[in-house]
Amino acid sequence: MSEEYEVPEGLYYTEEHEWLKVLDDGNALMGITDYAQKQLHEIVYVELPEVGRDVERMDTIGTVESVKAVSDVYSPISGTIVEVNEALLDSPELLNEDPYGDGWIAKMKPKNLDADLKELMTAEEYKKHIEALQH
Amino acid sequence: MELRRTQLYKYHKEHGRLIEFAGFEMPVWFEGIIPEHNAVRNAVGIFDTSHMGRMRAEGLDAERFLNYMVTNDISALEPGRGLYTVMCNERGGIVDDLIIYKLTPDHFFVVYNASNREKDFNWFKRHSDGFDVELKDVSDEIAMIAVQGPKALRTLEKISSSPLSDVERFQIVELELSGVEAMAARTGYTGEDGFEVFIFDATPERPEKALKVWDSLLEAGEEFGIKPCGLGARDSLRLEAGLCLYGNDIDEDINPLEARLRWVVKFKKPSDFIGREALLRIREEGVKRFRVGIKMEERGIPRKGYEIWDGEGEEKIGVVTSGGYSPTLNVGIAMGYVPREYRKLGTPVRINIRGRLARGKIVKFHPFYDETKYGWRRVEG
Numbered sequence: 090m091s092e093e094y095e096v097p098e099g100l101y102y103t104e105e106h107e108w109l110k111v112l113d114d115g116n117a118l119m120g121i122t123d124y125a126q127k128q129l130h131e132i133v134y135v136e137l138p139e140v141g142r143d144v145e146r147m148d149t150i151g152t153v154e155s156v157k158a159v160s161d162v163y164s165p166i167s168g169t170i171v172e173v174n175e176a177l178l179d180s181p182e183l184l185n186e187d188p189y190g191d192g193w194i195a196k197m198k199p200k201n202l203d204a205d206l207k208e209l210m211t212a213e214e215y216k217k218h219i220e221a222l223q224h
Numbered sequence: 225m226e227l228r229r230t231q232l233y234k235y236h237k238e239h240g241r242l243i244e245f246a247g248f249e250m251p252v253w254f255e256g257i258i259p260e261h262n263a264v265r266n267a268v269g270i271f272d273t274s275h276m277g278r279m280r281a282e283g284l285d286a287e288r289f290l291n292y293m294v295t296n297d298i299s300a301l302e303p304g305r306g307l308y309t310v311m312c313n314e315r316g317g318i319v320d321d322l323i324i325y326k327l328t329p330d331h332f333f334v335v336y337n338a339s340n341r342e343k344d345f346n347w348f349k350r351h352s353d354g355f356d357v358e359l360k361d362v363s364d365e366i367a368m369i370a371v372q373g374p375k376a377l378r379t380l381e382k383i384s385s386s387p388l389s390d391v392e393r394f395q396i397v398e399l400e401l402s403g404v405e406a407m408a409a410r411t412g413y414t415g416e417d418g419f420e421v422f423i424f425d426a427t428p429e430r431p432e433k434a435l436k437v438w439d440s441l442l443e444a445g446e447e448f449g450i451k452p453c454g455l456g457a458r459d460s461l462r463l464e465a466g467l468c469l470y471g472n473d474i475d476e477d478i479n480p481l482e483a484r485l486r487w488v489v490k491f492k493k494p495s496d497f498i499g500r501e502a503l504l505r506i507r508e509e510g511v512k513r514f515r516v517g518i519k520m521e522e523r524g525i526p527r528k529g530y531e532i533w534d535g536e537g538e539e540k541i542g543v544v545t546s547g548g549y550s551p552t553l554n555v556g557i558a559m560g561y562v563p564r565e566y567r568k569l570g571t572p573v574r575i576n577i578r579g580r581l582a583r584g585k586i587v588k589f590h591p592f593y594d595e596t597k598y599g600w601r602r603v604e605g
Contacts, residue, residue: 130241131258133549134525134556152578154525156257156549157456178523 094219095123097189101165101206102215103147108189109165109209111202119165120193121153121184124219129155132184137173138195144170146205151194153184162194166205172196230274231367231426231434240454246338248275250455257456261551264414264461265598268373268445269453270438273413273420277341278366279348281332283357288495290324290332293351295480295503297493301326306333306394306409309488310480311347312499316506317476318483320344321468323411325396333396333407335368335420337470351498367426367434371441372418372461374602375448380408380419382444383437388419393600402440404433413458415465415591417600463557464550465599466517466590472528473515473545473559479506482561484515484590513542514567517589518558518575524582525549526558526575535572537581542566544575552593559589 096102101109106125110118126132138150144164151162173195177183184192199205210218227249236242240251251272253260263269281290291298296309306325310318322336322344336344345361352359371380381388385400388408396409405424412418426434442450459469468474474483481489481503489503518526526547531540547558558575566573569588574581595601 130253131256133258134523154549156460156551157252159525159527 092127094127095189096212096216096219098212100189100212101209102212102218103163103165103209104218105147105161105163107163107165110189111206115199116171117166117168117197117199117202118193119195119197120188121162122215123188125153125160126185126188126192129153129158129160130185131155132181135177135181135184135194137175137177138170140170140173142170144168144197146208153181164197165209166197166199167201168197168199170195171198228275229428230272231423231428231431232272232274232369232438233428234431234435235438235452236272239452243455245455246275246341248338250275251452252456253454254452257454257460258551260451260453260457261460263449263451264373264416264453264457265552266374267448268371268375268379268418268450269457270441270445270450271370271372271453271458272438273368273370274434275338276363276368277334277336277338277344277361278363278368278422279334279336279345280360280362281334281348281357282330282360283355284330285355286330286332286357287326289352289355289357290334291493291495292497293348294322294324295489295497295499296324297490298324298326298332299494303328304395304397306396306411307488308394310474310485312480312497312503313476314499314502316479316481316499316502318470318474318478318480319347319476320470321474321485323394323409325409327396333422339471365425365427367423367431367437368420369423369434369438369441370412370414370418370420372412372414372416374417375445375450376416376418379441379445379448379450380421383440384408391419401437404437406437413465413467414461415467415593415599416461460548460551463546463548463559464552464592466559466592468515469546478561479503481506481511482513482515511564513561513563515545515559516562516567516586517592518544518560518573518584519553519587519592520556520575521572521583521585524575524577524580525556526577526584530558531576532560532562533574533576533581534566535574535583537574540576541573550592552598556584557589557592558584562586
């Protein structure tokens with residue numbers, strides 16, 4: 090059984106399988122990647138960060154649990170949590186169904202966006218990263 | 225280390241997500257744990273359990289030998305019947321839990337955990353001196369498939385040479401399945417009605433007979449919505465049924481009295497057994513902790529190793545030995561050990577979920593679910 094993973098262009102990625110999308114208003118959305126949700130498979134539980142919390146890049150800001158496994162969610166950048174996707178509390182399966190859309194986890198106000206983006210991977214780089222993990 | 229493969233590996237490789245378990249390369253799921261779990265609770269599912277240990281014990285002393293090895297009473301068995309038991313070490317700790325079938329008065333068939341295949345066989349061997357008994361590890365020449373769920377009987381009957389509705393719980397019968405010689409026992413590890421079938425003459429090198437039965441079962445069960453199931457659903461189903469997993473809920477440092485397996489310890493059976501003295505002493509002194517079931521009262525999933533705290537969150541009172549999300553109850557459930565005073569149903573407890581003391585309570589756990597709606601005791605039309 091082999092699997093294909095969706096990696097949209099224009100997003101930024103962490104090695105721990107979070108994505109970041111910079112919005113026009115200067116804020117950024119984050120979530121977990123298609124690879125992450127497929128590895129976890131049936132997600133049944135999500136813990137979200139508190140709105141207003143200041144976080145450093147790669148701080149643990151939440152937890153995603155499948156039937157079998159628990160996985161931490163890391164912040165791709167430093168900044169402030171300005172909104173969380175509360176729909177996930179009742180419908181954690183959104184993370185499986187639409188990881189880059191309705192399954193977003195948090196909206197953040199970045200602190201050092203330009204510097205942090207340099208630490209993240211492009212779609213091309215992230216594709217290579219997950220390819221390497223499969224061997 | 226090279227992982228071992230079962231007779232059904234070809235199917236798993238093609239259709240399943242594979243993981244390592246007990247040295248075997250096994251499917252954790254095919255479609256997903258939740259749909260597979262629900263198929264077994266509501267209809268039927270099949271599991272490859274060929275990684276488990278199977279042993280024949282034959283000889284004039286076979287019964288006397290096994291009765292010395294295990295805590296339950298083999299001498300009470302009629303031919304064609306089996307029973308669940310544990311075997312203990314001299315300290316009363318559980319070496320393994322197992323099922324023993326009496327095929328004839330001097331021929332027994334023993335089924336034990338995959339993770340203990342070598343340990344158990346050596347443990348039996350080591351104690352067999354002086355008994356007229358021949359022990360043979362047949363794990364690699366007999367494949368094993370569990371057919372589980374309220375539609376298991378009707379599924380299996382479609383490929384069986386004989387009717388099966390009169391086969392009782394823990395009875396074992398010889399039969400042909402799709403023309404292949406086999407045995408079927410009315411047992412399982414899911415809480416549901418069902419059978420565990422043993423397919424003769426099927427080794428990992430010559431798996432044709434095992435694959436034939438597996439494929440015929442999938443075809444026979446199609447009208448009921450049968451699903452092939454992996455180890456993930458096997459674990460969530462047995463947890464909901466309150467059944468022990470060796471290495472989690474029981475091990476060599478846990479005795480059957482605290483594990484709430486007192487019913488398989490027959491102190492009054494005619495012969496001595498390993499661990500009897502230690503268990504009598506433990507009973508005399510009083511059991512200090514008990515296996516309990518816990519249901520979460522707020523969001524959160526308890527997992528193996530998480531701490532159990534008292535209801536006020538003042539002190540740690542135990543540890544979760546198995547935990548997870550219950551698809552049937554749609555809530556986190558767990559088993560673990562707590563001191564005697566906390567075992568009463570309804571007692572509030574807390575689970576330390578990554579630093580948060582989440583509320584739960586002690587509940588009936590054998591099984592966790594409503595037995596009028598789920599499980600083998602319900603009446604299925």
